[in-house]
Amino acid sequence: MRAMVQTGFGGPDVLGLADVPVPSPGPADVLVRVAACGLNQLDVLQRRGDVRLPGLELPHVAGMDVAGVVEAAGEDSPVPVGARVVLDPSLPCGACPLCHEGRGGHCPNLRILGATIDGGLAEFVLAPASAAHVLPEGIDLVEAACLPTPWATAYSAVVRVGRLRAGETLLVHAAAGNVGLAAVQIAQRVGAHVVATVGSPEKAAALAAVGVKHVVVGTEDAPSLVAEVTDGRGADVVLEYLGPATWAASMSALRIGGRLVFLGNTTGDQVTFSLSDAFHRGLELLGAGGYLPSDMAAALQLFADGGTATVAGRFALEDAGVAQDLLCDRSTVGRVLVIP
Numbered sequence: 001m002r003a004m005v006q007t008g009f010g011g012p013d014v015l016g017l018a019d020v021p022v023p024s025p026g027p028a029d030v031l032v033r034v035a036a037c038g039l040n041q042l043d044v045l046q047r048r049g050d051v052r053l054p055g056l057e058l059p060h061v062a063g064m065d066v067a068g069v070v071e072a073a074g075e076d077s078p079v080p081v082g083a084r085v086v087l088d089p090s091l092p093c094g095a096c097p098l099c100h101e102g103r104g105g106h107c108p109n110l111r112i113l114g115a116t117i118d119g120g121l122a123e124f125v126l127a128p129a130s131a132a133h134v135l136p137e138g139i140d141l142v143e144a145a146c147l148p149t150p151w152a153t154a155y156s157a158v159v160r161v162g163r164l165r166a167g168e169t170l171l172v173h174a175a176a177g178n179v180g181l182a183a184v185q186i187a188q189r190v191g192a193h194v195v196a197t198v199g200s201p202e203k204a205a206a207l208a209a210v211g212v213k214h215v216v217v218g219t220e221d222a223p224s225l226v227a228e229v230t231d232g233r234g235a236d237v238v239l240e241y242l243g244p245a246t247w248a249a250s251m252s253a254l255r256i257g258g259r260l261v262f263l264g265n266t267t268g269d270q271v272t273f274s275l276s277d278a279f280h281r282g283l284e285l286l287g288a289g290g291y292l293p294s295d296m297a298a299a300l301q302l303f304a305d306g307g308t309a310t311v312a313g314r315f316a317l318e319d320a321g322v323a324q325d326l327l328c329d330r331s332t333v334g335r336v337l338v339i340p
């Protein structure tokens with residue numbers, strides 16, 4: 001089969017198209033014919049060598065977010081040949097104490113499809129059948145490659161950890177990012193109101209396209225827009241992944257008893273805030289942690305309810321390196337897909 005194989009660390013030229021053997025599934029595996037693979041920042045970081053997750057070995061095939069059709073299945077696979085699936089790239093061992101506790105995202109033996117083991121920049125990819133989620137009807141197979149990491153992450157943060165409910169108001173910063181676009185659509189589908197901030201007017205258009213009415217460019221005006229939308233009450237939940245750049249606006253936008261869910265440190269790792277303000281108002285500061293397989297399944301069901309996959313570009317397998325570098329352009333909105 002054709003695969004885009006990484007043989008060194010550096011620019012796109014460390015990737016090369018190669019003919020490699022098609023892997024054969026063990027009893028609990030599926031072999032998936034890749035329809036599309038959504039790229040992630042981690043692909044670029046690992047290609048350059050800036051990040052090397054434990055277990056990464058060269059030669060390596062990147063590509064974490066895979067949608068495709070099951071081509072062959074081991075005898076113990078509950079997912080049949082021919083099923084349309086997306087693959088959860090996060091593969092906990094299932095046997096350690098943290099896995100037994102339901103904290104598979106923290107499994108010390110965690111493998112990640114396309115990051116620590118070979119992934120979807122190939123015609124076929126091998127995965128445990130337990131990682132294959134059958135797509136609800138009505139979801140386009142290629143667009144489904146936009147979903148796994150951002151939608152499961154957003155569902156986990158907003159609904160499972162943040163406990164967002166119908167009628168509540170969610171504030172999302174950098175909402176034109178892939179997790180942001182998933183979070184606002186998930187909030188809409190649980191019946192919540194959404195206020196979004198974006199970095200530029202062009203990015204506001206991406207939010208309008210998914211039906212978000214309350215969008216502000218920049219973060220400074222976010223608390224006042226939230227106050228306007230909530231009759232002065234404040235946001236029930238804020239999704240925060242930028243860190244210092246937005247932390248103050250996030251805290252001040254929260255209602256009494258509000259929940260701040262944080263899952264990123266894009267602009268730095270240290271923040272300061274008033275302890276007395278936080279405890280007097282009874283704020284809950286909730287670290288998101290990793291998502292769970294149940295988050296992925298729930299997110300897919302919500303997406304099937306008319307969700308929009310925003311695609312920034314579709315690239316052929318041989319152009320995967322160029323496609324990866326598009327992720328570094330901060331003006332890109334939506335997922336970059338490789339179609340093997």
Ligand SMILES: [Zn+2]
Nearest residue numbers: 093096099107
């Ligand atoms: Zn484990």
